Amino acid sequence: MRRTNTCGELRSKDIGKKVCLQGWVRFSRDHGGVAFIDLADRYGITQIVFDPEDIPDGTDANSLSNTMRSFTRESAVSVNGIVRKRVEGTDDARNPTGEVEVLITAAELLNKSRSPPFELGDQKEGVLPNEDTRMRYRYLDLRRTEVAHAIETRSRFIHLVRQYMEKNSFLEIETPILARSTPEGARDYIVPSRIHPGTFYALPQSPQLFKQMLMIGSMDRYYQVARCFRDEDSRKDRQPEFTQIDMEMSFVDEKDIQDMIEGLVAHVWKGLYGKEIKTPFMRIGYKEAMETYGSDKPDLRYGLKFISLTDTVKDAPYEIFQRIIKAGGIVAGINLKADTAGERIGRNDVDRYIGQAKKFGLGGLTWMRCKDGKLDSNITKYFTPEILDAIKQKMGAEEGDLLFLIAGPWKSTYEGGGALRKKLAEDLDLVPKDEMQFLWLVDCPMFEIDPVSGKHDAFHHPFVLPENDLNDKYVGGACFDLCLNGNELGSGSLRIHNPELQREVFRKIGMDDEKIEADFGFFIEALGYGAPPHGGIALGVDRFISILLGKDTIREVIAFPKNKKAVSLLDGSPEKVDDSKLEELQIMTLAIDGMNFEDLENPDEE
RNA sequence: GCCCUGGUAGUGUAGUGGCCUAUCAUGAAGCCCUGUCGAGGCUUCGACUCGGAUUCGAAUUCCGGCCAGGGCGCCA
Numbered sequence: 001m002r003r004t005n006t007c008g009e010l011r012s013k014d015i016g017k018k019v020c021l022q023g024w025v026r027f028s029r030d031h032g033g034v035a036f037i038d039l040a041d042r043y044g045i046t047q048i049v050f051d052p053e054d055i056p057d058g059t060d061a062n063s064l065s066n067t068m069r070s071f072t073r074e075s076a077v078s079v080n081g082i083v084r085k086r087v088e089g090t091d092d093a094r095n096p097t098g099e100v101e102v103l104i105t106a107a108e109l110l111n112k113s114r115s116p117p118f119e120l121g122d123q124k125e126g127v128l129p130n131e132d133t134r135m136r137y138r139y140l141d142l143r144r145t146e147v148a149h150a151i152e153t154r155s156r157f158i159h160l161v162r163q164y165m166e167k168n169s170f171l172e173i174e175t176p177i178l179a180r181s182t183p184e185g186a187r188d189y190i191v192p193s194r195i196h197p198g199t200f201y202a203l204p205q206s207p208q209l210f211k212q213m214l215m216i217g218s219m220d221r222y223y224q225v226a227r228c229f230r231d232e233d234s235r236k237d238r239q240p241e242f243t244q245i246d247m248e249m250s251f252v253d254e255k256d257i258q259d260m261i262e263g264l265v266a267h268v269w270k271g272l273y274g275k276e277i278k279t280p281f282m283r284i285g286y287k288e289a290m291e292t293y294g295s296d297k298p299d300l301r302y303g304l305k306f307i308s309l310t311d312t313v314k315d316a317p318y319e320i321f322q323r324i325i326k327a328g329g330i331v332a333g334i335n336l337k338a339d340t341a342g343e344r345i346g347r348n349d350v351d352r353y354i355g356q357a358k359k360f361g362l363g364g365l366t367w368m369r370c371k372d373g374k375l376d377s378n379i380t381k382y383f384t385p386e387i388l389d390a391i392k393q394k395m396g397a398e399e400g401d402l403l404f405l406i407a408g409p410w411k412s413t414y415e416g417g418g419a420l421r422k423k424l425a426e427d428l429d430l431v432p433k434d435e436m437q438f439l440w441l442v443d444c445p446m447f448e449i450d451p452v453s454g455k456h457d458a459f460h461h462p463f464v465l466p467e468n469d470l471n472d473k474y475v476g477g478a479c480f481d482l483c484l485n486g487n488e489l490g491s492g493s494l495r496i497h498n499p500e501l502q503r504e505v506f507r508k509i510g511m512d513d514e515k516i517e518a519d520f521g522f523f524i525e526a527l528g529y530g531a532p533p534h535g536g537i538a539l540g541v542d543r544f545i546s547i548l549l550g551k552d553t554i555r556e557v558i559a560f561p562k563n564k565k566a567v568s569l570l571d572g573s574p575e576k577v578d579d580s581k582l583e584e585l586q587i588m589t590l591a592i593d594g595m596n597f598e599d600l601e602n603p604d605e606e
Numbered sequence: 607g608c609c610c611u612g613g614u615a616g617u618g619u620a621g622u623g624g625c626c627u628a629u630c631a632u633g634a635a636g637c638c639c640u641g642u643c644g645a646g647g648c649u650u651c652g653a654c655u656c657g658g659a660u661u662c663g664a665a666u667u668c669c670g671g672c673c674a675g676g677g678c679g680c681c682a
């Protein structure tokens with residue numbers, strides 16, 4: 001018996017056909033005479049019927065019904081039969097195959113299933129098992145329509161990307177998984193070398209150096225569906241291993257790269273949804289994004305913008321603001337309009353948000369409510385009527401509006417404000433679910449400078465092309481992030497192609513020449529052989545798909561994800577290996593059962 | 607490393623000190639049933655994450671561990 005159709009395929013036009021379906025028994029309903037099986041595969045569900053009043057010639061009804069009785073839930077079975085129209089009035093409009101059913105003539109149990117640990121049918125809300133149970137039995141979870149659909153969408157997405165990249169003359173090139181460990185950045189996953197005991201490869205955090213060397217090697221348009229590895233604690237949008245659409249182009253400027261990505265997103269959109277997407281995407285500068293939305297990946301689907309009040313309140317006799325502004329800090333406000341927000345937040349809620357604000361790293365939270373045409377609050381007595389009026393003007397405050405004011409050092413205050421803005425929008429249900437707001441975050445600084453130590457860190461990474469002299473007070477970087485609905489989807493930049501400039505940037509972030517030579521000497525050397533001007537970007541596939549599908553976590557779009565502690569509940573990795581394997585690698589572990597590494601370091605402590 | 611939330615039959619849940627030999631649903635096993643579609647009816651089976659403490663008495667309170675999730679740090 002060979003499968004002739006999938007379980008999602010048969011329609012009225014197939015009535016009368018002899019078919020063979022193979023799939024899994026999702027539900028079965030035996031009425032004591034007539035009996036049904038919902039046969040499922042990843043394409044859909046088809047109803048199989050055994051009808052005592054319609055036994056086709058040559059069918060052994062007895063043995064058939066015995067076989068059907070052995071079909072436990074989720075068993076793999078094969079069914080032969082004839083497609084027929086369902087009895088009048090028993091169509092199932094919810095199911096695309098719901099007008100027909102297969103009148104069974106023969107059946108075979110291909111592989112019996114144990115009783116599944118949870119139910120795989122399309123469930124009503126709230127009956128899904130905990131995620132750890134789903135992950136322990138991920139192969140069963142994958143049979144569920146919702147999960148299967150996510151995995152299918154991901155496949156189509158990747159296919160569309162390849163289609164577009166090929167059309168645009170990109171070469172798909174694989175870069176090494178076993179590579180050199182580089183300093184800075186995330187922690188590496190390391191792999192011991194047997195041939196060279198005591199040495200290690202690192203799994204790539206990204207193919208950054210390799211793709212740049214591909215440009216030097218004349219592969220002027222490269223892309224890869226690249227698996228990347230980072231040994232850092234996970235989050236709902238961060239896994240130890242994840243996938244990026246990694247690309248790099250030579251002889252381009254920033255706009256060339258952005259155009260290419262916009263074209264890619266448009267192509268994918270058309271392919272997935274059959275719709276056009278509006279390009280170019282909006283551009284917003286880093287400074288403006290921070291000062292308006294309190295985020296370097298702002299969610300533009302809702303308002304709640306910050307407005308600077310630093311100048312407005314600089315002369316107010318309110319000591320807290322005075323002190324902050326004198327120290328170079330900022331004051332900014334957010335207007336919660338009466339109709340959508342202000343009137344829904346009571347005095348107790350305000351206190352709750354003041355508590356929240358502290359969790360977000362804000363020193364505090366000042367509030368004012370517009371009442372009888374005036375701003376009113378517990379602190380208005382510290383402000384002159386003129387200044388209160390100026391605040392009201394600047395914030396566009398109208399009757400019933402609630403103002404939240406934040407104050408403090410520029411970065412931490414806007415960041416905290418951004419977290420507060422997000423919380424407010426979620427609490428007040430101001431986030432449209434089906435909207436997709438892409439944007440380019442541009443005009444980023446080259447370095448992040450610690451305000452206390454003055455230490456420079458690369459804002460993106462040290463391969464970004466600086467836009468002006470490294471000794472200038474402010475150095476911009478030719479980098480840009482693609483954001484979607486408050487998430488960073490990808491980060492791109494023009495790269496340094498001048499070896500001396502590359503060296504200088506490394507020095508600027510605190511590396512000495514010896515370290516630079518040891519870690520990046522080979523790369524700087526490569527830049528010295530006519531490296532072309534180049535740049536590129538990497539897009540996070542897992543994040544992209546999970547946002548498109550409205551999933552809360554990227555685990556929903558990864559076939560076999562790891563849990564929060566980087567453990568695969570399915571195969572139990574990571575796990576110890578045999579001592580013989582360690583011996584071969586000349587590795588001893590300090591992690592011994594029942595012994596704490598800390599105790600070894602401090603044997604005298606109790 | 608830190609903070610927060612949760613952990614009750616296979617699965618989802620109710621239960622905030624005695625009324626718990628723990629609720630309901632689903633499941634599994636068995637029986638009945640000729641048009642269901644998460645079929646239905648009847649019967650049966652099956653659980654308080656672990657350790658310690660408080661108490662006459664703990665699923666329930668407290669402490670610690672383990673497990674899962676969310677967040678901070680971290681993620682150039």
